[in-house]
Amino acid sequence: MKLREIKEILNAEVIVGEDKLDIEVKTAFGADLMSDVLAFAKAGSMLLTGLTNTQVVRIANVLDIAAIILVRGKKPPAEAIALAKDVHIPILTTKYILFETAGRLFAKGIVGCLEKVEAGSERI
Amino acid sequence: METGMIARELNLKVMSGADKNNNATGGYTGDLLSDVMANAREGDIWITRQVHQNIVAVATLKDLAAIVLVNSCEPARDTLEKAMKENVVIMVSSQPAFELSGRIFNLLNSSK
Amino acid sequence: MRKASSAVWKKLKPEVNASENILVKNSFDVDGGNFDTAGTVSTRIKSILKEQGLPSDVVRRSAIVSYEAEINVVSYAKRGVINLTVTPAAVEIAVNDEGPGIPDIEKAMQQGYSTASQQIREMGFGAGMGLYNIKSYSDRFDISSEVDKGTFLKMIILIQKP
Numbered sequence: 001m002k003l004r005e006i007k008e009i010l011n012a013e014v015i016v017g018e019d020k021l022d023i024e025v026k027t028a029f030g031a032d033l034m035s036d037v038l039a040f041a042k043a044g045s046m047l048l049t050g051l052t053n054t055q056v057v058r059i060a061n062v063l064d065i066a067a068i069i070l071v072r073g074k075k076p077p078a079e080a081i082a083l084a085k086d087v088h089i090p091i092l093t094t095k096y097i098l099f100e101t102a103g104r105l106f107a108k109g110i111v112g113c114l115e116k117v118e119a120g121s122e123r124i
Numbered sequence: 125m126e127t128g129m130i131a132r133e134l135n136l137k138v139m140s141g142a143d144k145n146n147n148a149t150g151g152y153t154g155d156l157l158s159d160v161m162a163n164a165r166e167g168d169i170w171i172t173r174q175v176h177q178n179i180v181a182v183a184t185l186k187d188l189a190a191i192v193l194v195n196s197c198e199p200a201r202d203t204l205e206k207a208m209k210e211n212v213v214i215m216v217s218s219q220p221a222f223e224l225s226g227r228i229f230n231l232l233n234s235s236k
Numbered sequence: 237m238r239k240a241s242s243a244v245w246k247k248l249k250p251e252v253n254a255s256e257n258i259l260v261k262n263s264f265d266v267d268g269g270n271f272d273t274a275g276t277v278s279t280r281i282k283s284i285l286k287e288q289g290l291p292s293d294v295v296r297r298s299a300i301v302s303y304e305a306e307i308n309v310v311s312y313a314k315r316g317v318i319n320l321t322v323t324p325a326a327v328e329i330a331v332n333d334e335g336p337g338i339p340d341i342e343k344a345m346q347q348g349y350s351t352a353s354q355q356i357r358e359m360g361f362g363a364g365m366g367l368y369n370i371k372s373y374s375d376r377f378d379i380s381s382e383v384d385k386g387t388f389l390k391m392i393i394l395i396q397k398p
Contacts, residue, residue, distance in 0.1 A: 030222040032155035035365030058275035098153040106226020
């Protein structure tokens with residue numbers, strides 16, 4: 001699905017990346033805990049979160065996240081917007097809560113992603 | 125929709141409050157307790173990965189229908205003890221928050 | 237009284253050989269307590285590794301472990317240094333901080349264990365996943381710590397799997 005369609009489904013406002021609405025996305029990851037995002041989110045998926053600090057953008061960059069969708073009408077601070085422009089990561093904001101955002105996207109065929117981290121390495 | 129029905133439909137493992145059958149009228153997904161305290165509504169089913177015992181107090185204070193832990197996160201021992209004492213429903217799902225929220229949202233919508 | 241503790245986890249035999257051809261050697265300072273700049277070193281490391289043309293999986297895993305380690309320095313320590321070394325065989329990220337140290341490494345390695353402040357938690361960190369993530373994403377991970385002195389981490393991500 002194109003990011004443009006995601007924008008329609010969520011009645012979202014594009015904060016960064018008006019020129020990137022034609023990228024394709026299939027999966028999403030919803031979380032407010034950044035360590036969970038780092039542990040589980042797959043490259044190329046959308047990150048749905050209520051957090052707006054610059055760390056969210058840095059993590060999205062580290063993980064090759066396709067787009068950040070802010071929920072509950074949250075607006076990022078200016079530094080986060082500047083950083084997102086720098087690293088070319090689109091940010092959209094929707095007025096829906098995370099629960100409803102996930103519900104609407106899931107109903108349209110977006111699936112969850114959970115990258116299994118190989119746990120329990122050999123101890124020496 | 126009753127929490128027992130949601131558990132059956134979505135294959136959730138009921139950890140506490142099995143005898144309670146609260147009516148879930150909506151849902152809230154979030155991992156920051158202050159956010160849930162501020163924004164969840166009475167009767168919401170709360171989807172989170174937080175396993176700390178404070179989640180029980182939040183569910184009680186906000187009159188939430190149930191807590192559902194995602195990614196197969198098990199409640200901490202003191203969380204479970206507290207939930208049993210206060211008769212708060214805690215259930216566990218193997219799915220990530222996005223997918224579980226998606227399924228519960230659509231389940232609640234279809235029953236309206 | 238000071239207490240030193242250390243632990244080593246590995247999935248593969250150490251592959252970094254000191255005599256090997258060093259492609260990149262860089263050192264970055266990290267400011268303890270400064271969440272505005274937290275993560276900038278890791279962003280920089282990621283672009284350096286990308287410029288080297290390393291496989292995207294290696295770049296991603298290196299960026300994740302360096303980010304988690306950087307956030308730990310910012311969250312707990314006074315200051316720290318991240319050293320990046322790249323050879324044809326592996327990426328090595330070593331982090332040395334001056335800070336409170338970790339009294340019980342075994343405990344700190346457990347998923348969900350955290351001593352983070354409420355402020356750190358509200359930013360979405362401190363869920364007790366950091367060291368666990370670092371261990372999971374690196375091919376070799378060493379940690380040692382001395383209470384009231386600091387913590388040392390070394391992560392190796394292999395470029396060519398044996």
